[in-house]
Amino acid sequence: MYRTLSSILVLCLAAAHSHAQSESQKPNVIVILADDLGYGDLSCYGAVDVATPNIDRMATEGAKFNSFYVSPVCSPTRAALMTGSHPIRVGIGGVMFPRNNHGLNPDEITLPELLKGQGYATAIIGKWHLGNEDMFLPLNHGFDTWYGTPASNNQFFYPTIKKYAADCVFREGYTRDGILKRETAACPLVRDNVVIEVPADQTLFTQRYTRESIRFITENKDKPFFVYLAHNMPHIPLHASEQFVGTSKRGIYGDTTQELDWSTGEILRSLKELGLDKNTLVIFTSDNGPNTGKGGSAGPLKGGKGSPLEGGVRVPFVARWPETIPAGTESDEPITGMDLLPTLTKLAGGNVPSNRVIDGKDIWPLLAGEPDAKSPHEAIYYLGGRGVQGIRVGDWKYLVDDSSKKEASRIEVELTAEEQKLPRRERRALIKERGKASAQKLGPTAALYNLTNDIGEQNNLLAKHPEIVARLRKLLDEFGRELRSNLRPAGVAEPVSID
Ligand SMILES: [Ca+2]
Missing domain, CATH: 3.40.720.10 (Alkaline Phosphatase, subunit A)
Structure with missing residues (x-):
């Protein structure tokens, strides 16, 4: 019975996708x-x-x-x-x-x-x-x-949370004996959760x-x-x-x-x-x-x-x-x-x-x-790490307030492995400094663009089309409310121990 039903389902899907393949x-x-x-x-x-x-x-x-x-x-x-x-x-x-x-x-x-x-x-x-x-x-x-x-x-890892293959290749001065004594180690290559080469x-x-x-x-x-x-x-x-x-x-x-x-x-x-x-x-x-x-x-x-x-x-x-x-x-x-x-x-x-x-x-x-x-x-929604930043409907794209600048100031700035090891305070200062530079490049933030005529987002038409802004803003707010009411949390593990 089950097999018959699933065969019928497959047939229906094949019909829906005229080019889709049979089950085999x-x-x-x-x-x-x-x-x-x-x-x-x-x-x-x-x-x-x-x-x-x-x-x-x-x-x-x-x-x-x-x-x-x-x-x-x-x-x-x-x-x-x-x-x-x-x-x-x-x-x-x-x-x-x-x-x-x-x-x-x-x-x-x-x-x-x-x-x-x-x-x-x-x-x-x-x-x-x-x-x-x-x-x-x-x-x-x-x-x-x-x-x-x-x-x-470019990201380091904590050596104590990994397993190492019997034939793991240790490079650049790393050793099997030394790896677990390091606080951090450079990007590894793994096979099925086991490190096989590091770095x-x-x-x-x-x-x-x-x-x-x-x-x-x-x-x-x-x-x-x-x-x-x-x-x-x-x-x-x-x-x-x-x-x-x-x-x-x-x-x-x-x-x-x-x-x-x-x-x-x-x-x-x-x-x-x-x-x-x-x-x-x-x-x-x-x-x-x-x-x-x-x-x-x-x-x-x-x-x-x-x-x-x-x-x-x-x-x-x-x-x-x-x-x-x-x-x-x-x-x-x-x-x-x-x-x-x-x-x-x-x-x-x-x-x-x-x-x-x-x-x-x-x-x-x-x-x-x-x-x-x-x-x-x-609609297409533009989401940053903290929330909804904009919406596109057809030709029109609306970016909200200054969230893109905020985003840039905390931009997932690409820190080198060495920079990632800096004390928290110095790391933050570095991110802030680079974020400021990239925020300046972004130009005005609250904006309305016609992407069909202006793919390069050069002409901010925010003041010209308040009715379009209002329509997009309404959709965006509705979407934000729905998103907030239907969140599924990430998984959480025990905090990483770096002792
Ligand atoms: Ca990437």
Whole structure:
């Protein structure tokens, strides 16, 4: 009986998605997430000093989206991808730091858990950044396997909370005997929660992640799989492998980005060789806007990482699935990182949880290039760590009061590993000083922009259109009230002991 019912469900879903596969041919899914890669960092989005032919090919053979929204910083975007919900709703409004003892709540129902429920093999290869304790890490959130880094590549960790493999490689003066005597240690490489190299050789991140991804794909070629390839690059400190250093016209930033493009090409090539090309959806995107001080570019957009201006939150998004996504599909319709959970779950034959608010929407009609497909979102909301900062409806974007400046002043400023070790007082002073500088760059804050005519947010039309401001403000207030009344807390572990 159960089998019959589920077969009927599968048939219904297949009918709804004329190109969706039968149960035995559920599509494989690969989500490639770059770290801090901006709207102007790929040649298919207009970069002239970075060459990304493989990602460009994904766009010409598949779909390219010009209004894909994420959070302005790392952890919230990753929380949204995993839960299909606004990051603040699930208690991960800001960047996570080594001292934090909260993380993605084990009660959340994540994308890999939903896909696993449909028979998928699931892997995360790369950066997690949703909590430090084992209870918050990927293996407790639906991933069968994990190879990568717990957090950002510039963040330290507390050595006493980790396990070390028998063949762990200790580098740069670190030793097996000495590691537990250190108060902090530099970014490690882990496999399934166990440290296998410390500090990680960052020049090899992209190569190793590529190799691991292809290995996982090859090993699981006969069943549906989900690969979440969350690169560490081009987040600072920037590193490319030897063969890519000096290859771009934009210094090390461009070199690392070109290596990400090479990696994407290798994955596409292996899919073809394994005969999986036509049954695999591959997505390439980024977790937030660029670090413009280190070589990143938001192209025509204003602002960068940490900002609610478009440059902080609008990133490249390309999707390729030969013979299912029509080649050359392009869309300006606003979509979000939260939409992947409902869209991919449905493609896999599953259902999104009905016992909680899922903010993401099914964007399959847009991905599939259906004529006249529209964004399923009435509005796009811009959320900082502390609250709602703005709203976009159609052409119009309204940013509230001075929250973007406040946000900038506490911007998740990228402190180096050395700076993170400074006493709290000195750290705060540093953040304040850098925040002031970035707040000045942001210009006026309470603002109304027509994004269709003014993608660079140059002309503040606040005084000209009070009626539009009032309409957007009302929607934004309603949304804020709903959000506050339907919060799901982050998980909390015992405080980290650094004795
Ligand atoms: Ca990031």
